[in-house]
Amino acid sequence: MDQKTEDLKQTHIFQPSLLSFESQRDYRRLQDAIRDEISPQDILEEMWTSEIVEGEWEIMRLRRYKSQIVNLARLKSLQNLLPSILPDAGDREIDDFARRWFTNKTIRKQVNTQLRSIDLDESAIDVEAYRSSIDDLTSIDRRLMQLVHRRDKIFRQIEDRRAGLAVRLDHRHGGQELIEHGGDD
Amino acid sequence: MASERQLAANRLNARRSSGPRSSAGKRRSSGNALRHGLSRIVSDRGGEHIELLAHLLVGENVDEEALEHARSVVRAQLELLRIRELKRDLMERVYRLGMVDPPLRFRSSSAEIRYVMSQPLDGGVRWPERVDPSGPMPSDQDARAAETQRRLLPQFRKLDRYERRAFNVKQQALGKLAELVTF
Numbered sequence: 001m002d003q004k005t006e007d008l009k010q011t012h013i014f015q016p017s018l019l020s021f022e023s024q025r026d027y028r029r030l031q032d033a034i035r036d037e038i039s040p041q042d043i044l045e046e047m048w049t050s051e052i053v054e055g056e057w058e059i060m061r062l063r064r065y066k067s068q069i070v071n072l073a074r075l076k077s078l079q080n081l082l083p084s085i086l087p088d089a090g091d092r093e094i095d096d097f098a099r100r101w102f103t104n105k106t107i108r109k110q111v112n113t114q115l116r117s118i119d120l121d122e123s124a125i126d127v128e129a130y131r132s133s134i135d136d137l138t139s140i141d142r143r144l145m146q147l148v149h150r151r152d153k154i155f156r157q158i159e160d161r162r163a164g165l166a167v168r169l170d171h172r173h174g175g176q177e178l179i180e181h182g183g184d185d
Numbered sequence: 186m187a188s189e190r191q192l193a194a195n196r197l198n199a200r201r202s203s204g205p206r207s208s209a210g211k212r213r214s215s216g217n218a219l220r221h222g223l224s225r226i227v228s229d230r231g232g233e234h235i236e237l238l239a240h241l242l243v244g245e246n247v248d249e250e251a252l253e254h255a256r257s258v259v260r261a262q263l264e265l266l267r268i269r270e271l272k273r274d275l276m277e278r279v280y281r282l283g284m285v286d287p288p289l290r291f292r293s294s295s296a297e298i299r300y301v302m303s304q305p306l307d308g309g310v311r312w313p314e315r316v317d318p319s320g321p322m323p324s325d326q327d328a329r330a331a332e333t334q335r336r337l338l339p340q341f342r343k344l345d346r347y348e349r350r351a352f353n354v355k356q357q358a359l360g361k362l363a364e365l366v367t368f
Contacts, residue, residue, distance in 0.1 A: 005237055012238060013262060017269045019276055021326060043242055044363050047258075051352075054269075061334075068331030072323060139338045143345060150352065157356070161363045 014050050030056060038158065048154045055147045062140050069136055070129050077128035085114040235259045243366055254362040261355035268348045275340060280333040283322040288315040
């Protein structure tokens with residue numbers, strides 16, 4: 001294969017969708033693990049393998065983001081909850097309380113006491129965070145399902161092809177034996 | 186053959202669904218095909234590349250049917266790359282800037298007109314600061330990346346439609362090619 005074709009192959013077929021703030025080392029590790037598992041036999045299987053790597057990388061990324069998105073929504077969820085437990089506080093005060101809840105132990109304790117007074121605890125903040133990000137999470141879950149389905153389909157394609165080739169080879173081999181056997185007779 | 190009544194119903198339905206009527210709607214829909222050009226399945230990255238890569242896929246097999254499937258694989262692959270590049274660029278941009286579009290001074294043109302009309306006649310207009318409606322980005326790297334993804338979900342939902350189509354075309358052609366090419 002000449003250099004131009006090799007370059008084209010690298011840039012047009014096996015180009016990873018790695019983001020600049022993502023770890024190249026982790027990507028390589030995942031790529032190596034999947035390649036070891038599949039052991040692609042030719043360029044077609046290489047293409048399938050690279051598609052699986054891409055999908056798996058995105059799956060890992062989205063799963064990580066899902067928990068982060070809920071975490072990020074906790075501030076907003078506190079801002080939504082606080083007016084109910086601190087009815088006399090103004091908007092600015094609520095905002096200040098919500099921000100400091102994450103870093104200031106005293107504020108945290110104070111808010112938790114107020115929450116307990118209405119039979120709630122810190123988990124109410126998480127529930128509210130989950131509720132407010134449900135649309136985003138649903139959207140991500142839909143993509144995740146799509147990627148998982150895609151990965152399984154590719155694995156099946158590789159298996160089917162290998163099984164088909166094995167049957168064909170088996171037939172060819174068996175046919176040869178029959179001819180040889182017939183010759184002996 | 187359709188009856189007079191059916192024809193009349195068809196005409197009525199056609200009139201009801203004859204596209205956008207307002208000037209804003211017409212303006213918006215006129216840019217639909219130009220917005221990203223992703224509805225094109227044939228890539229403009231050059232026929233020479235397609236031919237080279239297609240030959241690479243079929244190897245020594247010069248069967249025309251295999252070659253045709255290989256070309257389909259390559260064309261779909263180039264589409265996939267284009268869509269993924271676009272997604273990657275958007276991620277990088279929002280990760281750094283926090284937004285895709287520049288911040289606006291007003292939510293709508295009518296709000297802008299109202300503001301201008303409210304300004305005193307004798308002096309120039311004092312424009313308000315531009316505001317990013319999506320707010321500040323988190324400073325922590327992981328949280329920032331997740332927020333980037335969250336902000337881009339509506340755009341990604343649309344792009345994923347095109348990505349899915351290119352992926353299916355590629356998989357279908359790859360499956361057919363795999364039946365013809367053995368290792």
